Amino acid sequence: MTARQKRMLLVAGIVVGVSLAVLLVTKGFMGNVMYSYNPTEIAEGKAPPDRRFRLAGMVEKGSIDKTPGTLDVKFLVTDYRHTLHVKYSGILPDLFRDGQGVIAHGRMHGDTFVADEILAKHDEKYMPPEVAKALKDNPPPPNVPSVNSRGT
Amino acid sequence: MIPELGHFALILALVLTAAQAVFGLVGAHRNDPRWQAAVRPAIAGQFVLTTTAMAALIWAFVNFDFSVLYVASNSNSALPTFYRVAALWGAHEGSLLLWAWILSLWTLAVAIFSRNLPVTFASRVMGVLGIVSFGFLLFALVTSNPFERIIPAPADGRDLNPVLQDPALAIHPPLLYTGYVGFAVAYAFACAAMLEGKLDQTWARWTRPWTTFAWCFLSIGIALGSWWAYYELGWGGYWFWDPVENASFMPWLAGTALIHSLAVTEKRGLFKSWTLLLAILAFSLSLLGTFLVRSGVLVSVHSFAADPARGKFILWSLIVMIGGALTLYSVRARTLKSNAGFEGTSRDAFLLYNNILLVLATIVVFIGTLAPLVNDALGLSTISVGSGWFTLSFPWIAIALVALVAIGIHAHWKRGRLGDSRNRLLIGLAAGVVLGAIVFYGAYGPGKLLSLAGICVGIWLIVSSLFDPVDRWRRKLTLSRAVIGMTLAHIGLGIGVIAISTVESHTIERDVALAPGEVVAMGSYAYRFDKIEPVEGPNYDGVRAEVTVLRDGRPVTVLHPEKRNYWVQRSTMTEAGIEARWNMDLFVALGEDLGAGRWSVRAQMRPLIHYVWFAAFLMALGGALAASDKRYRQAARATEAATAPNQAGAS
Numbered sequence: 077m078t079a080r081q082k083r084m085l086l087v088a089g090i091v092v093g094v095s096l097a098v099l100l101v102t103k104g105f106m107g108n109v110m111y112s113y114n115p116t117e118i119a120e121g122k123a124p125p126d127r128r129f130r131l132a133g134m135v136e137k138g139s140i141d142k143t144p145g146t147l148d149v150k151f152l153v154t155d156y157r158h159t160l161h162v163k164y165s166g167i168l169p170d171l172f173r174d175g176q177g178v179i180a181h182g183r184m185h186g187d188t189f190v191a192d193e194i195l196a197k198h199d200e201k202y203m204p205p206e207v208a209k210a211l212k213d214n215p216p217p218p219n220v221p222s223v224n225s226r227g228t
Numbered sequence: 229m230i231p232e233l234g235h236f237a238l239i240l241a242l243v244l245t246a247a248q249a250v251f252g253l254v255g256a257h258r259n260d261p262r263w264q265a266a267v268r269p270a271i272a273g274q275f276v277l278t279t280t281a282m283a284a285l286i287w288a289f290v291n292f293d294f295s296v297l298y299v300a301s302n303s304n305s306a307l308p309t310f311y312r313v314a315a316l317w318g319a320h321e322g323s324l325l326l327w328a329w330i331l332s333l334w335t336l337a338v339a340i341f342s343r344n345l346p347v348t349f350a351s352r353v354m355g356v357l358g359i360v361s362f363g364f365l366l367f368a369l370v371t372s373n374p375f376e377r378i379i380p381a382p383a384d385g386r387d388l389n390p391v392l393q394d395p396a397l398a399i400h401p402p403l404l405y406t407g408y409v410g411f412a413v414a415y416a417f418a419c420a421a422m423l424e425g426k427l428d429q430t431w432a433r434w435t436r437p438w439t440t441f442a443w444c445f446l447s448i449g450i451a452l453g454s455w456w457a458y459y460e461l462g463w464g465g466y467w468f469w470d471p472v473e474n475a476s477f478m479p480w481l482a483g484t485a486l487i488h489s490l491a492v493t494e495k496r497g498l499f500k501s502w503t504l505l506l507a508i509l510a511f512s513l514s515l516l517g518t519f520l521v522r523s524g525v526l527v528s529v530h531s532f533a534a535d536p537a538r539g540k541f542i543l544w545s546l547i548v549m550i551g552g553a554l555t556l557y558s559v560r561a562r563t564l565k566s567n568a569g570f571e572g573t574s575r576d577a578f579l580l581y582n583n584i585l586l587v588l589a590t591i592v593v594f595i596g597t598l599a600p601l602v603n604d605a606l607g608l609s610t611i612s613v614g615s616g617w618f619t620l621s622f623p624w625i626a627i628a629l630v631a632l633v634a635i636g637i638h639a640h641w642k643r644g645r646l647g648d649s650r651n652r653l654l655i656g657l658a659a660g661v662v663l664g665a666i667v668f669y670g671a672y673g674p675g676k677l678l679s680l681a682g683i684c685v686g687i688w689l690i691v692s693s694l695f696d697p698v699d700r701w702r703r704k705l706t707l708s709r710a711v712i713g714m715t716l717a718h719i720g721l722g723i724g725v726i727a728i729s730t731v732e733s734h735t736i737e738r739d740v741a742l743a744p745g746e747v748v749a750m751g752s753y754a755y756r757f758d759k760i761e762p763v764e765g766p767n768y769d770g771v772r773a774e775v776t777v778l779r780d781g782r783p784v785t786v787l788h789p790e791k792r793n794y795w796v797q798r799s800t801m802t803e804a805g806i807e808a809r810w811n812m813d814l815f816v817a818l819g820e821d822l823g824a825g826r827w828s829v830r831a832q833m834r835p836l837i838h839y840v841w842f843a844a845f846l847m848a849l850g851g852a853l854a855a856s857d858k859r860y861r862q863a864a865r866a867t868e869a870a871t872a873p874n875q876a877g878a879s
Contacts, residue, residue, distance in 0.1 A: 145824030
């Protein structure tokens with residue numbers, strides 16, 4: 077094999093290798109991207125029925141319903157325009173509370189969002205940016221708290 | 229009065245950093261000795277003034293001066309003294325002051341230890357540092373003044389965020405910032421070299437110890453943060469690929485690439501322009517980290533206070549610092565050609581592969597961290613990248629990297645000839661595979677194959693690192709700090725990979741609902757939830773559980789997880805009950821009262837998890853040893869002799 081052929085082979089190898097790597101990486105990346113939806117978007121049917129996604133909203137006041145003695149909990153997530161039933165089984169974060177912001181990962185089962193992970197912020201005034209934005213675009217009725225996406 | 233004094237000192241410090249930048253850069257450009265002589269006094273003054281500002285703020289905290297807004301927001305009369313001091317960096321404004329103070333400390337160190345460097349070069353380094361300090365002080369004064377008053381003063385403060393009331397977290401930010409800011413020195417050295425249009429092996433020898441020390445601090449800072457998250461957030465686990473964590477990890481990866489690239493530049497005069505790029509990159513990523521954490525653009529589980537105006541300021545300074553350096557680079561890089569060659573299996577080449585993999589790792593983290601931001605900025609859908617992206621791609625890069633270190637450690641500079649070390653390579657590999665398989669299956673049983681690979685390459689690396697020092701020791705040759713340091717750091721890497729692999733494949737986690745007396749099985753152990761009782765602390769109350777760990781029915785130890793309610797901020801905190809044993813951690817965290825006499829309990833058993841942090845400590849220790857090697861001190865003396873001809877004969 078001449079030096080030229082060797083070089084061409086090396087270049088071809090690199091091209092194939094890099095393309096394969098890019099393909100795998102892209103696939104891996106897309107598989108792990110989670111889209112975020114609020115209850116209104118879900119009500120409009122925008123959320124995927126068969127994929128995990130991220131639900132952002134506020135826990136509706138007084139909606140937390142725990143089954144005593146178990147890890148099962150049901151609650152409502154709202155963006156003050158639509159609400160959604162959420163089911164979860166596991167340990168809730170310390171700051172998961174009535175009327176506060178919440179982000180849940182999971183998927184739809186019929187009309188209910190079944191969460192496998194619940195995140196809450198270490199800040200009692202926190203509101204998920206998605207919710208803050210939605211509230212700014214569509215001002216809620218006057219009986220809900222003012223938009224405050226910032227901490228202190 | 230004293231807070232105003234601090235504020236005033238900060239303003240004066242800003243003026244002095246401007247002087248430092250102008251006298252340093254213009255003075256070097258005009259080659260005016262009087263201008264350049266003014267740089268060091270400016271630095272000394274700036275250090276005294278920023279220290280005064282720090283002292284003023286600490287005074288306000290210690291003396292409960294709640295008329296200072298920042299003190300009122302982050303302290304409370306019930307807060308212990310230690311945390312009142314640590315509360316200084318509990319939020320944005322104080323963190324920034326701390327950042328500026330640490331930068332002035334590094335600058336002072338440069339001013340002291342650069343007396344042996346050529347005058348114009350040292351002036352340029354200090355001038356560039358002056359620009360960075362100016363930017364940060366301006367930022368602090370304009371957008372986030374920690375001395376702002378609140379009239380009328382509240383009767384009491386809002387308290388320090390309870391998650392921050394912890395010894396590890398009290399010292400985590402200063403260490404992390406010392407690392408971040410330390411890369412400013414490498415950046416300044418790079419900019420000065422480009423301004424001079426001269427970059428040689430001596431330059432690399434000057435830059436290396438600074439960079440390595442900064443890297444050591446960053447390593448320890450990250451490890452402390454990770455340790456804190458482990459026991460304080462109550463989730464268990466050492467790393468969550470959270471954006472705030474990633475923000476500190478990216479400069480670390482780039483910095484690791486930089487210290488290795490600098491090695492090649494020092495020893496062989498190669499990779500010059502690449503080293504410059506990495507120096508710019510490492511500091512840019514440090515700035516980006518600050519931007520990400522402080523601007524509030526990130527959706528993170530622990531990003532605290534945030535403000536978009538501040539984000540914009542940091543973004544602009546980011547553009548100025550990176551843009552300026554890259555412009556300089558595009559003009560000057562061509563003059564910094566390296567002309568020596570090397571073979572594909574030489575040490576030079578292996579360090580190149582190391583750099584490629586580390587940069588690749590940085591890119592992986594970068595994409596995962598910034599994709600949501602970019603998507604958002606482009607007005608596309610709101611997305612987040614799950615940790616799956618990182619756990620999918622990162623282990624492969626890490627394992628390839630460790631295997632390449634295990635091989636490359638035997639390579640010679642310039643020439644290939646890896647065949648010379650065939651025996652060492654084969655013994656190391658065999659030891660890795662055999663011991664790895666025995667440890668994995670013998671001690672832990674079947675698990676993820678990727679983890680098996682991790683354990684094997686980790687052992688291979690440790691064995692490989694030991695050949696050379698042991699050989700030197702047996703032949704009674706001198707063992708320099710550089711060699712010992714490198715060996716320690718590489719052993720640390722090996723231990724880290726082994727620990728992470730084991731944790732990833734053999735952790736047992738159970739989230740359960742338990743009533744007193746009930747037991748949950750954890751592999752060969754079992755946790756028995758005995759009782760729960762009230763507990764009270766200085767500024768909180770809560771409950772404390774007693775959990776007995778059993779092995780074969782016999783009690784081994786008792787864990788005491790707590791759930792605390794901090795009075796002032798009315799926030800709930802989880803204090804995990806952890807017993808660290810030599811081979812595993814037994815971990816229990818309390819969830820909440822589930823009613824019907826049950827509590828939710830997070831029970832975990834994580835093998836070797838403490839070695840992850842030990843590994844980081846070992847790496848930092850190795851780095852510190854290597855950076856204090858004799859040759860850097862000798863190099864300084866040699867330059868001194870060369871630049872002072874009348875003393876040349878004497879030395």
